Each structure stands twice: as C-alpha cells, then as structure tokens.
Amino acid sequence: MQQWESWSAFWDMGGAAFFVWGSYGLTFALIALELVLVFQRRKDTTRRLLRWRRAVGKDAGKRNGEGTMPAMESET
Amino acid sequence: MTNPERGRSLLRFAAPQNFYPLAGRLAPWFAALAVLLTAIGLWIGFFVAPTDATQGQVYRVIFIHVPAAWMSMFIYLVMAFWSAVGLIMNTRLSFVMSQALAPTGAMFCFVALWTGALWGKPTWGAYWVWDARLTSQLLLLFLYFGFIALTRAIEDPRRADRAGAIIALVGAVNVPIIYFSVQWWNTLHQGASVSLTKAPSMATTMLTGMLVMALASWAYTLAVVLWRVRPMILERERHTEWVGAELERAGKLSQTAGGRA
Amino acid sequence: MLEVENLACLKGDRLLFRDLAFRLQAGGLLRVAGPNGVGKTSLLRLVTGLALPEAGEIRWRGESIRRAREAFHGDLLYLGHAAALNDLLSPLENLRFACAAAGDAVDEDDCVQALQRIGLADQLDLPARVLSQGQRRRVGLARLFLSNARPLWVLDEPFTALDVRAVADLAATLSQHCDAGGMVMLTTHQDAPFARPPEVLDVGVFAC
Amino acid sequence: MLSTFLAVLRRDLLLAWRGRADVLVTLAFFIIVVCLFPFGVGAEPNQLRAIAPGVLWVAALLACLLSLHRLFAQDYSDGTLEQLLLSSEPAALWVMAKVLAFWLSTGLPVVAVAPAMGLLLDLEQGGLPVLILSLLLGTPILALLGAVGAALTLGLRGGGMLLALLVLPLFVPVLIFGAGAVEAELSGSGAAAHLLLLGGGLAGALALAPVACAAALRISTD
Numbered sequence: 001m002q003q004w005e006s007w008s009a010f011w012d013m014g015g016a017a018f019f020v021w022g023s024y025g026l027t028f029a030l031i032a033l034e035l036v037l038v039f040q041r042r043k044d045t046t047r048r049l050l051r052w053r054r055a056v057g058k059d060a061g062k063r064n065g066e067g068t069m070p071a072m073e074s075e076t
Numbered sequence: 077m078t079n080p081e082r083g084r085s086l087l088r089f090a091a092p093q094n095f096y097p098l099a100g101r102l103a104p105w106f107a108a109l110a111v112l113l114t115a116i117g118l119w120i121g122f123f124v125a126p127t128d129a130t131q132g133q134v135y136r137v138i139f140i141h142v143p144a145a146w147m148s149m150f151i152y153l154v155m156a157f158w159s160a161v162g163l164i165m166n167t168r169l170s171f172v173m174s175q176a177l178a179p180t181g182a183m184f185c186f187v188a189l190w191t192g193a194l195w196g197k198p199t200w201g202a203y204w205v206w207d208a209r210l211t212s213q214l215l216l217l218f219l220y221f222g223f224i225a226l227t228r229a230i231e232d233p234r235r236a237d238r239a240g241a242i243i244a245l246v247g248a249v250n251v252p253i254i255y256f257s258v259q260w261w262n263t264l265h266q267g268a269s270v271s272l273t274k275a276p277s278m279a280t281t282m283l284t285g286m287l288v289m290a291l292a293s294w295a296y297t298l299a300v301v302l303w304r305v306r307p308m309i310l311e312r313e314r315h316t317e318w319v320g321a322e323l324e325r326a327g328k329l330s331q332t333a334g335g336r337a
Numbered sequence: 338m339l340e341v342e343n344l345a346c347l348k349g350d351r352l353l354f355r356d357l358a359f360r361l362q363a364g365g366l367l368r369v370a371g372p373n374g375v376g377k378t379s380l381l382r383l384v385t386g387l388a389l390p391e392a393g394e395i396r397w398r399g400e401s402i403r404r405a406r407e408a409f410h411g412d413l414l415y416l417g418h419a420a421a422l423n424d425l426l427s428p429l430e431n432l433r434f435a436c437a438a439a440g441d442a443v444d445e446d447d448c449v450q451a452l453q454r455i456g457l458a459d460q461l462d463l464p465a466r467v468l469s470q471g472q473r474r475r476v477g478l479a480r481l482f483l484s485n486a487r488p489l490w491v492l493d494e495p496f497t498a499l500d501v502r503a504v505a506d507l508a509a510t511l512s513q514h515c516d517a518g519g520m521v522m523l524t525t526h527q528d529a530p531f532a533r534p535p536e537v538l539d540v541g542v543f544a545c
Numbered sequence: 546m547l548s549t550f551l552a553v554l555r556r557d558l559l560l561a562w563r564g565r566a567d568v569l570v571t572l573a574f575f576i577i578v579v580c581l582f583p584f585g586v587g588a589e590p591n592q593l594r595a596i597a598p599g600v601l602w603v604a605a606l607l608a609c610l611l612s613l614h615r616l617f618a619q620d621y622s623d624g625t626l627e628q629l630l631l632s633s634e635p636a637a638l639w640v641m642a643k644v645l646a647f648w649l650s651t652g653l654p655v656v657a658v659a660p661a662m663g664l665l666l667d668l669e670q671g672g673l674p675v676l677i678l679s680l681l682l683g684t685p686i687l688a689l690l691g692a693v694g695a696a697l698t699l700g701l702r703g704g705g706m707l708l709a710l711l712v713l714p715l716f717v718p719v720l721i722f723g724a725g726a727v728e729a730e731l732s733g734s735g736a737a738a739h740l741l742l743l744g745g746g747l748a749g750a751l752a753l754a755p756v757a758c759a760a761a762l763r764i765s766t767d
Contacts, residue, residue: 003122003123003124003125003126003127004123010122013133013134013136014127014132014133014134015132015133016132016133016134016198018194019134019137019194019195019197019198020133020134020136020137020194022194023137023140023141023190023191023194023195024137024140026187026190026191027140027144027187027190027191030183030186030187031183031296034179034180034183034300035300038300038303038304039303041304041307042303042306042307044307045307045310045311046307046310046323046326046327046330047330049310049311049314049319049323050323050324050326050327052314053314053320053323163760215714215717218710218713218714219714221710222707222710222711222714225707225710225711226697226698226707226711229698229701229702229703229704229707230701231349232349233349233350234347234389234767235764235765235767238764238767239697239761239764239765242693242697242757242760242761242764243693243694243697243711245757246690246693246715246757247714247715249753250714250715250718253718253746254714254715254717254718256718257717257718257721257722258717258718258721260721260722260725261721261725314350315350315352385631386631387627387630387631387766387767388767389767406633407633407634407635408633410631410632410633411633413631415627415628415631417624417627418624419622419623419624419627420623420624421623421624421625421627421628422623422624423556423560423619423620423623423625424623425560425563425564426556426559426560426563430556430559434552434556435628437548437549437551437552438548438549438552438553438556438628438629438632438639439549439628439631439632439633440548440549440632440633440634442548
C-alpha cells in the first residue's frame with residue numbers, strides 16, 4: 001500500500017470515487033454482460049440446432065430431399 | 077473424398093471444421109491470460125503508479141480509457157482486414173470473424189466514451205466536450221452500429237456477409253478522413269484543447285500500467301471472439317456431418333448433466 | 338459453347354442442387370424443367386452471372402464467365418420474371434432504353450416495328466403503368482426481335498400471360514434463332530409449338 | 546463505349562422530369578428545415594447569422610439523405626437493375642451516370658435555392674459565393690457515398706433508417722469542410738483550404754465510390 005494510507009482512502013480515490021469507480025464498474029459490468037450473452041448464445045444455438053437436427057432426421061447429412069449438405073462423402 | 081473435384085470445391089467447408097475445435101481449445105487460455113494481465117495491470121494502476129500532480133486520482137481512469145480507445149480502433153481495422161480477405165479469397169470464415177469482432181469493438185468504443193465522459197467531468201467540468209478524440213470515437217461507435225445493424229438486417233447470410241464487408245471497408249477508408257476532419261474542425265472552433273492522453277510528464281509506471289491493460293484487452297478480445305465465433309460456425313455449417321456429430325456430443329453432455337441435476 | 342460443370346446453388350441456407358452439368362451447343366434449345374422451388378430460376382440466374390454459384394464453373398466459348406464477363410454479357414440476352422419496365426415511361430421508351438443500355442445500336446423505327454410485331458401497336462406511347470400483365474410481358478419480349486446479334490438467349494417463363502397466337506409466334510422466333518446458330522435456354526410450364534422438340538434438363542435430378 | 550452511361554443518364558433525367566413532384570418535395574423539405582431553425586433557436590439576427598452556414602449545410606445533407614433511397618429502389622423492384630448489371634460496360638460507369646442524374650435532379654436544385662435561404666438567415670452576402678461553391682463540391686460527395694449505402698440496403702425492411710445510420714457518419718467530414726468553408730470565408734481566413742479539401746474528397750469519392758457501389762449492387766441482387 002505505497003500509494004494509499006488506508007483502504008478507505010483507496011475507496012475514496014481522492015474524492016473522485018464516483019468517476020473512477022463509475023468507469024471501472026461499468027467496464028467490468030459490460031464485460032460480464034458480454035460474456036453472459038456469448039455463453040447464452042452458445043447454449044441457445046446448440047439447443048436450437050439439435051432440435052432442428054432431430055426434426056430433420058438423425059442422418060440429415062445423408063438423406064436427400066431435406067436440402068442438407070454432406071461435407072465429405074465417399075459416393076461417386 | 078474419392079472425388080478430388082468435389083474435394084476442392086468444398087475445400088472451404090473444411091477450414092471451419094478445423095478452426096472450430098482450435099478456437100475452443102485456445103479461448104480459455106486467452107481468457108486466463110486476460111484475467112492475469114488485468115490483475116497485474118490494475119495492481120500497477122492502483123498501487124504502483126503515483127498520484128498525478130495536476131489531476132489527482134481521477135487520472136486512474138486512463139488504465140481502461142486508453143486501452144479501450146486503442147482497442148476499438150484496432151478492432152475496426154481487423155474487421156476491415158477480414159472483410160477484405162473474405163471478399164478477395166471468398167472464404168466464409170473471414171466474414172464470420174469480422175461479424176464476431178464487431179460487438180466487442182462496439183463495447184470497447186462505448187467504454188472509451190463512457191470513461192472519457194466520467195474523466196471529463198472533474199477535469200473539464202463537463203461530461204461531454206466536443207473534443208476531437210471523443211468526437212471521432214463517437215463517430216466510430218456509429219460506424220460499428222451501422223455495421224452490426226446492416227449485417228443483422230439482411231437475412232440471406234451470403235448477402236449479409238458481403239454487404240457487411242463492403243461497409244466495413246468503406247468505413248475503414250473513411251476513419252482516417254473522419255479523424256482528420258474532426259481534428260481540423262476542433263482546432264478551428266477552439267474547443268477544449270486539453271487532451272486526455274497528454275497527461276504532463278507521464279510516469280513510466282503509468283505507461284506500463286496502460287500497456288499491460290492494453291495487452292489484457294487484446295487477450296480478452298481474442299478469447300471472447302473465439303467463443304462467439306464457435307456457435308456462428310455451427311449455425312453456418314449446420315448441414316455438414318461434423319457439426320451433426322458435434323451437436324450430438326453436446327446434446328449427450330447436456331442430457332447427462334440434466335440427469336444429474 | 339456454353340458449358341456448365343459441377344454447379345451447386347445455395348439459397349438462403351438450403352442447398353438447392355449440386356453437381357449440375359450440361360452443355361449447350363450452337364443451335365441448341367434447352368428447356369429447364371422441374372417442379373416449383375427446385376431452383377430453375379436460380380439456375381438461370383447463375384448461368385447469366387447475376388448470382389454467384391456456391392461451387393462449380395460456367396464457361397462461355399471456353400472461358401469462365403467471371404473472367405470474361407464483358408464478352409459474355411455482350412453475347413447474352415436475359416429476360417427474367419420482372420419485365421424491367423418503368424411505369425413512367427412508354428413501352429417504346431422502355432424498349433429503346435433496354436436496347437441502348439445493353440449496348441445494342443437499335444434505332445427507333447426498329448423498336449416500333451418490334452412492338453407492332455408483338456401486338457402493341459396501339460400502346461406505343463401510353464405509360465407502361467396502364468398496360469396489362471400480358472402486355473407488360475410483351476414489351477420485354479419485343480427485345481427478342483432486336484437481339485439476333487446476341488447468340489445466347491436465357492428466358493425465364495417467356496410464355497406466361499401470353500395468348501395462343503403470341504405463344505406460337507414466340508416459339509417460331511425462338512426456333513428461328515436456333516436455326517440461325519443461336520442458343521436458347523428457357524423455363525416454361527406449358528408446351529409450346531417448337532419446330533423441333535427442345536432438349537430437357539431436369540433440375541430435380543440434381544436436387545439435394 | 547459510353548452507350549450505357551448515356552442511356553442511363555438520359556433515362557434517369559427524363560424520369561426525374563416526369564416525377565418532378567418528388568424533386569419538389571425534396572426542395573420543399575430543404576426550405577422547411579431551414580425555416581424551422583429561427584423558431585427553434587430564436588430570431589435574433591446575430592445568432593442566426595452565426596449558425597447560418599451550418600444550418601444550410603445540415604439541411605442540404607438531410608434533403609439529400611431523404612431522397613437517397615429512391616436512387617435504386619425502383620430499378621431494383623422492376624428488374625431494370627438486373628438488366629443493367631448484364632450490360633457489358635463496367636457497372637461503375639453507369640452507376641456514375643445514375644449518381645450524376647440523381648445529383649442533377651436533387652442536389653443541384655438545393656444548391657440553387659441555398660443562397661436565397663442564406664439571405665433568409667441573414668448570411669452575409671460575401672459568404673454566398675463560397676456557400677454555393679462548397680455545396681457544388683460537397684453535395685456530389687454526399688450523393689456518391691450515399692449511393693453505396695443505398696445499394697447495400699436495397700430491399701431491406703427499415704432500409705431508410707438503416708441507410709441513414711450507415712451514411713451519416715461518413716457525411717461528417719463533408720459537413721465539416723462544407724460549413725467550415727463558409728465560416729472561414731466570413732471570418733476572413735479564406736476558404737481556399739476547405740474548398741481544396743472538398744475538391745480532393747470529391748476526386749477520391751469519384752474514383753472509389755462507384756466501384757464500391759457497383760460491388761454492393763451485385764451483392765444485393767445476388
């Protein structure tokens with residue numbers, strides 16, 4: 001604690017607590033929000049695609065008529 | 077893959093297939109790095125860097141303000157780069173990358189504006205002055221919004237990719253022009269000329285703290301973009317067999333987890 | 338002359354067809370068949386170069402149409418679903434603009450003759466917005482009489498909304514174009530009285 | 546060689562003439578926006594004189610933006626755009642013709658009435674030539690940049706608002722140098738630098754925007 005006499009001095013930030021902690025607070029809140037959204041999206045996408053896949057049929061990749069696209073196949 | 081012709085024509089489907097697991101493996105490492113660097117940066121920023129002679133403690137906002145501003149500009153350039161690569165090489169992964177970068181870039185842009193405003197109030201006495209840097213930053217945020225809105229508004233993914241790439245490139249060409257014009261305008265109108273980053277005689281510890289935080293935001297961006305790009309790839313490639321296998325695996329995982337809970 | 342190889346078409350997130358291949362020689366008349374939604378119009382748009390194929394290549398006179406775009410488009414006449422008519426212009430003005438924009442040197446008399454021949458003699462100077470569907474269609478088709486210099490004609494449902502006489506006249510025009518060494522590729526749901534039966538390309542065969 | 550260019554230019558000017566009500570609406574919009582300002586900020590002549598260059602430029606910019614969505618919309622929906630893309634001339638060329646016709650039919654009338662509106666705001670008469678010159682150099686840049694946005698947003702729901710969001714940030718430098726030119730002239734420091742920068746911007750936009758716009762049109766019709 002070279003810079004600060006006490007924790008309360010640290011939190012007070014020389015009277016600029018609102019500005020400093022407001023900046024840091026919002027930044028980390030936004031980062032947290034972004035992470036939550038990213039992981040929520042991952043979960044949603046997996047669930048939705050899984051449902052879509054079940055609806056189309058397990059072997060969606062091999063069946064014709066569903067507009068699906070096998071990435072690699074060994075026919076022809 | 078007995079047919080080499082088809083193998084070639086579907087070559088670009090293969091790239092995401094390799095990239096997807098790679099992204100999944102790398103992202104946690106970048107995230108850990110980001111946490112570590114943020115901890116170091118904040119420690120330097122709050123406990124090592126001395127109090128500023130003129131501004132007092134408020135200047136400590138610099139440790140997120142400047143890295144966020146740098147990052148927001150840098151991310152736009154990277155977006156434009158991936159867009160150009162996508163248009164030239166016709167690779168879909170590049171477009172997906174640039175779309176995954178945009179929200180993070182916009183977030184940093186907003187953070188730079190917000191911290192700038194909070195720093196401005198005690199320094200200039202007003203939350204917002206039409207300072208050249210802040211104004212350019214605001215316009216950059218609008219460019220981000222434009223890109224995001226355009227790519228979301230177009231339903232056909234191929235058109236969305238390419239239209240987004242065009243607007244990203246047009247924006248990237250204009251960013252220096254906007255910056256120059258705003259600077260010009262600002263000097264003529266004699267607005268606030270106190271520049272945020274030109275804190276007089278910046279101590280080396282301040283600079284170190286800023287650089288460490290900049291590196292932390294790099295690592296964070298890499299991690300979050302890699303995480304964001306993964307479901308986008310799944311969505312785009314959902315017709316392929318590897319995504320099918322991936323989904324089945326994820327489905328089993330969530331089932332067993334649900335069973336336990 | 339026109340060669341298509343390994344063509345794949347993605348629409349939205351659906352792969353419509355793939356590995357589609359055909360060849361159209363001078364004098365060939367090709368009818369693209371298949372049920373609704375199979376991708377007939379998409380195929381025509383790919384062949385014209387308006388849309389980008391997901392995979393595969395289209396060659397005109399041995400050169401990829403993307404590399405030799407200007408030469409290819411100089412040889413191509415495409416009439417799509419939309420008649421490309423502006424409501425504020427008369428049929429004559431529309432036709433003259435269509436020819437001039439495409440780069441065909443056609444004078445006004447030829448345009449008037451073409452419109453008369455297709456049965457629009459009385460509507461030459463009316464604004465296009467008062468025309469009926471069939472009449473709008475015909476303004477577009479009038480370009481066929483003025484485009485003999487373009488060897489490749491790609492026509493999307495040219496017979497829709499035409500009466501029997503007009504269908505016969507159009508079929509005769511297409512047959513003539515083929516006899517003169519031209520090529521025609523078209524989609525249609527009705528049987529038209531062609532001089533000789535067209536080759537048929539069933540897109541359904543390549544559907545996914 | 547220029548047959549597509551000339552055909553498009555001639556047709557679009559003819560269409561602008563037949564649909565001249567649209568042009569008049571744009572002009573009326575410009576005039577009304579300028580007339581709103583005295584009600585908003587007060588009719589104090591000194592104040593009006595001070596904000597006149599900026600107000601005129603912002604109004605011209607909004608009038609241009611308002612009509613931009615018309616640039617390709619009709620041709621897109623009736624299929625003319627497809628036919629133009631099949632012309633063997635480079636698309637950038639006839640895009641230029643369309644933008645030129647657009648500017649002649651919407652930009653030029655605005656430039657023509659701008660001096661009168663300047664007098665309404667008590668703009669000093671010495672500033673009028675520079676105002677006209679800056680608008681003559683600046684509004685074509687707006688049209689060229691806007692054309693790219695219009696091409697990208699073709700046929701989208703809410704395309705008008707999206708177009709504004711896309712192009713307004715790009716318009717800012719033009720606004721700065723355009724309004725700045727008039728102010729610099731009035732303050733006695735000379736408008737040469739501003740006008741040169743606007744001219745340079747116009748040259749750059751003429752070189753790049755039609756190519757970007759052509760690419761955008763191909764993407765939007767794909």
